[in-house]
Amino acid sequence: xxxxxxxxxxxxxxxxxxxxxxxxxxxxxxxxxxxxxxxxxxxxxxxxxxxxxxxxxxxxxxxxxxxxxxxxxxxxxxxxxxxxxxxxxxxxxxxxxxxxxxxxxxxxxxxxxxxxxxxxxxxxxxxxxxxxxxxxxxxxxxxxxxxxxxxxxxxxxxxxxxxxxxxxxxxxxxxxxxxxxxxxxxxxxxxxxxxxxxxx
Numbered sequence: 001x002x003x004x005x006x007x008x009x010x011x012x013x014x015x016x017x018x019x020x021x022x023x024x025x026x027x028x029x030x031x032x033x034x035x036x037x038x039x040x041x042x043x044x045x046x047x048x049x050x051x052x053x054x055x056x057x058x059x060x061x062x063x064x065x066x067x068x069x070x071x072x073x074x075x076x077x078x079x080x081x082x083x084x085x086x087x088x089x090x091x092x093x094x095x096x097x098x099x100x101x102x103x104x105x106x107x108x109x110x111x112x113x114x115x116x117x118x119x120x121x122x123x124x125x126x127x128x129x130x131x132x133x134x135x136x137x138x139x140x141x142x143x144x145x146x147x148x149x150x151x152x153x154x155x156x157x158x159x160x161x162x163x164x165x166x167x168x169x170x171x172x173x174x175x176x177x178x179x180x181x182x183x184x185x186x187x188x189x190x191x192x193x194x195x196x197x198x199x200x
Contacts, residue, residue, distance in 0.1 A: 004097050010058070010070040011187045012096040013038065014087050016105040016128035019077045025169075027147040028080060028160040030176065031104040031128075034145070035073050037180045046075060052093065053078045054086040062188040069187050072096070081127040084135030091136060101140035102183060103132060106160060110146030112168060113175040114200045115182050118142050119191055125156075141186060145179050 015035025016028075023029050039046060044057035057073040072094055076086040091101060099119070105128055110116050120139045123129035132140065150159030164172055178198070186194040 005099050006095075006097050009096050009100055010072045010094055011100045011102060012072050012074060012087070012091055012094060013102045013183055013187070014074045014076065014083070014104065014132075016080060016083055016103060017075065018080050019075075023161070025163040026161050027106050027164055030106045030145045030147065030179075032075050033172075033176045034104045034143070034179045034183065035075050037176055038071075038183060039073050041180065041184075042071070042073075044073070046073075048077075049074070049090060050093075052086050052089040054090055056090065061184050067188050071187065076128075081131055083128040084131035084133070087132055088135040098136055098139050099141070101132075101136075102143060102186060103129060103140060104143045104145065104179065104183060105129060106147045107144035108147060108149055108156065108160075110144055110148075112146050112148040113171060113178075114146040115179055115198045116142075116144040116146070117182060117186060117191060117195050117199055118144070141191065143179060143183055143186065145175070 015031035017032035039057040042059035044059050046055035046057050049056040054077055055075045060068055060070055062068040074090055076083040078086050119141050123133055150156055182194055182198040
């Protein structure tokens with residue numbers, strides 16, 4: 001696996017989701033929620049990114065000194081199943097190695113609120129990851145935010161496009177905050193440290 005990084009290039013942190021207010025609180029949009037929180041932490045506001053079909057915030061995270069990292073936060077505005085095109089356009093524009101791309105996304109095979117961080121791997125049927133992998137390969141980082149499996153016979157597509165339940169929302173802010181912490185740890189301290197601290 002190619003894990004080439006470039007200290008001069010920013011990290012591209014991509015929150016995956018669907019644009020539009022009707023999707024805002026869907027389980028499928030938890031990547032957007034984490035990206036919004038990270039943008040707030042660095043004091044930025046999302047703006048349209050030139051010709052790329054995405055919104056971005058540029059800034060820095062981490063303490064002053066060598067651990068400080070330049071980051072580009074991104075939310076593709078293309079709908080989930082077409083995320084790869086806008087993300088790759090940003091990756092090429094900012095000259096980001098694939099190993100410095102982080103996708104934050106919902107994950108069915110992880111219990112609600114739990115996190116799994118990894119580098120590379122399959123897409124597990126996630127259309128956003130599928131599109132990104134098709135666009136530039138699979139060797140990017142993932143921060144997988146657990147949403148659990150649908151209850152009973154509910155179809156997966158219906159489940160991910162439903163809002164978090166009232167019970168889930170009671171803890172959602174805390175879990176999103178923890179996921180943002182995990183992204184920062186990954187970028188500043190590396191995957192191994194972030195996995196040891198946040199994989200649950």
